[in-house]
Amino acid sequence: MQLGFLVDLHLCMGCKGCEIACKVENEVPLSTWRLRVKYVDVGAFPETKRTFTPLRCNHCANAPCERICPVSALHYLENGIVNIDKDRCIGCAGCIMACPYGAIYIDPQTQTADKCTYCAHRVASSMMPSCVVACPVEANIFGDLDDPMSNISKYIQQHQGNVQVRKPEKGTEPHHYYVGGGNVTLNPLASFRAEGHSLFNNLTHLPVGGHH
Amino acid sequence: MAHEIIAATNAVVVLDVALPGIVWGWIITMNMWAKSIGTGIIFLTFFLLKKYPKETGFIRFPAVMVSIVTIHLFLFFTVIDLHQMFRFWHIFFHPHMTSAITIGAWMATGFVGLLLGMAYAIYMKKDEALYDRLLGYTVLLAVPVTLYTAGLMAQSTARELWQMPTESAQMILAALIAGTATMLLLGGNKFSNTIKKDLGIILGLSAAAAFILYMAELIFGPMKAEEVAAVLEYIKGGEYTIMFWIGQVLAFIVPMILVWVSIKKESYYLLKIAAVSALIGLWISKHVWLVIPQLLNMS
Ligand code: SF4
Numbered sequence: 200m201q202l203g204f205l206v207d208l209h210l211c212m213g214c215k216g217c218e219i220a221c222k223v224e225n226e227v228p229l230s231t232w233r234l235r236v237k238y239v240d241v242g243a244f245p246e247t248k249r250t251f252t253p254l255r256c257n258h259c260a261n262a263p264c265e266r267i268c269p270v271s272a273l274h275y276l277e278n279g280i281v282n283i284d285k286d287r288c289i290g291c292a293g294c295i296m297a298c299p300y301g302a303i304y305i306d307p308q309t310q311t312a313d314k315c316t317y318c319a320h321r322v323a324s325s326m327m328p329s330c331v332v333a334c335p336v337e338a339n340i341f342g343d344l345d346d347p348m349s350n351i352s353k354y355i356q357q358h359q360g361n362v363q364v365r366k367p368e369k370g371t372e373p374h375h376y377y378v379g380g381g382n383v384t385l386n387p388l389a390s391f392r393a394e395g396h397s398l399f400n401n402l403t404h405l406p407v408g409g410h411h
Numbered sequence: 412m413a414h415e416i417i418a419a420t421n422a423v424v425v426l427d428v429a430l431p432g433i434v435w436g437w438i439i440t441m442n443m444w445a446k447s448i449g450t451g452i453i454f455l456t457f458f459l460l461k462k463y464p465k466e467t468g469f470i471r472f473p474a475v476m477v478s479i480v481t482i483h484l485f486l487f488f489t490v491i492d493l494h495q496m497f498r499f500w501h502i503f504f505h506p507h508m509t510s511a512i513t514i515g516a517w518m519a520t521g522f523v524g525l526l527l528g529m530a531y532a533i534y535m536k537k538d539e540a541l542y543d544r545l546l547g548y549t550v551l552l553a554v555p556v557t558l559y560t561a562g563l564m565a566q567s568t569a570r571e572l573w574q575m576p577t578e579s580a581q582m583i584l585a586a587l588i589a590g591t592a593t594m595l596l597l598g599g600n601k602f603s604n605t606i607k608k609d610l611g612i613i614l615g616l617s618a619a620a621a622f623i624l625y626m627a628e629l630i631f632g633p634m635k636a637e638e639v640a641a642v643l644e645y646i647k648g649g650e651y652t653i654m655f656w657i658g659q660v661l662a663f664i665v666p667m668i669l670v671w672v673s674i675k676k677e678s679y680y681l682l683k684i685a686a687v688s689a690l691i692g693l694w695i696s697k698h699v700w701l702v703i704p705q706l707l708n709m710s
Pocket residue numbers: 255256257258259262263264265281297298299300301302303314371
């Protein structure tokens with residue numbers, strides 16, 4: 200079994216339901232995020248478009264975060280999930296340096312690394328991840344990539360030629376796909392980012408582990 | 412390049428979470444800097460004892476003490492940077508051998524053991540032969556202990572600026588610069604002019620090599636990857652430009668000039684200034700190189 204995610208960016212309407220569902224399900228503390236939806240505006244008036252991109256851990260097959268973790272706090276589950284054992288983590292932040300997607304943060308409450316776990320605890324009880332359940336337009340598709348009959352496998356088959364991963368050149372082999380993605384949505388360097396264009400207009404940088 | 416893409420699409424992030432702050436800051440700079448001195452002084456002790464065994468015997472004790480102190484500083488800064496510092500023992504009891512951090516921690520522990528053995532040999536037993544035997548093993552181990560941080564940086568796949576094998580070369584050169592500078596300050600006027608000249612040449616050449624690597628990165632780095640180009644903007648007119656150049660001047664340019672003047676005039680008092688300048692500049696250069704890739708937004 201190899202669990203994977205797919206987000207159809209044509210469907211996503213940027214409601215941030217997944218973001219909130221994730222926060223609640225996983226008790227993600229203030230100023231930290233396992234999943235977020237980024238808004239990027241493209242074009243010049245009147246030819247403008249707003250894009251929405253949900254961003255979470257990719258559960259890479261060749262995960263640099265798992266490789267660099269000195270104590271195996273980051274580890275693979277049999278279903279392919281890159282999971283984290285917070286009791287083992289020493290908070291060295293090596294994984295934060297290694298993940299090319301900025302998917303890991305230091306939890307200010309536990310002072311350990313944390314990230315999206317594909318809701319491994321829910322999956323273990325045969326439930327869908329919280330963000331999948333919350334999505335009103337079923338833009339988040341989750342399932343077994345090894346099973347050709349799973350929804351995610353069928354979706355990938357149907358949209359061949361329009362399925363992307365983030366930063367494929369890094370060789371991380373993400374198990375997280377996008378349909379309808381492009382440079383602007385998937386490459387952070389392809390958009391201008393002014394300081395202060397955030398949910399917190401007076402907070403330009405996230406505190407690391409709760410420390411400013 | 413990124414800015415061309417932006418011009419073409421006029422893409423602007425309008426709503427997102429704030430950018431992550433710097434995760435590895437001055438504590439990690441202290442860690443790398445102290446380690447450069449700790450292993451570098453061992454390289455130089457080995458060199459001097461081989462080449463000038465009679466004149467430099469007196470450095471055996473002070474050199475090993477400097478190494479012990481700086482390696483413990485390195486370990487101290489390593490541990491206090493952990494967000495869960497009292498769990499550092501997990502590295503030994505739940506080791507993950509693909510991690511450069513694990514390998515480094517194990518090797519540094521062995522290195523400390525050998526240093527303590529050397530201190531015991533020279534201070535308690537007054538046994539120079541034993542000290543020199545242990546020094547042979549310590550030098551061998553000093554090489555991977557110096558290099559493992561480069562391995563760690565190479566494993567940091569998010570930070571394209573830190574590349575292998577450039578970082579390996581930079582780590583060894585930093586150790587040679589820091590070791591020579593510390594040795595020049597440690598030996599003082601007890602060294603003959605011939606020895607001072609040798610140390611000056613090592614300092615000058617190491618500084619020149621490191622400077623060439625930095626300049627090569629600065630000029631050719633942007634051609635390697637979009638991320639490298641974006642990161643180097645921070646030192647090409649960006650907020651870390653002045654700090655970067657202060658570091659380059661103090662660590663490499665000033666020592667190169669002072670070494671050249673000293674050798675030309677056959678007068679070596681300037682080497683101490685070169686040594687202090689190199690040590691300060693090295694800290695600044697390492698800090699800038701550590702911090703700038705972390706300013707880049709990863710997603
Ligand atoms: S996206 Fe980042 S955190 Fe997730 S598995 Fe890949 S490297 Fe690790």
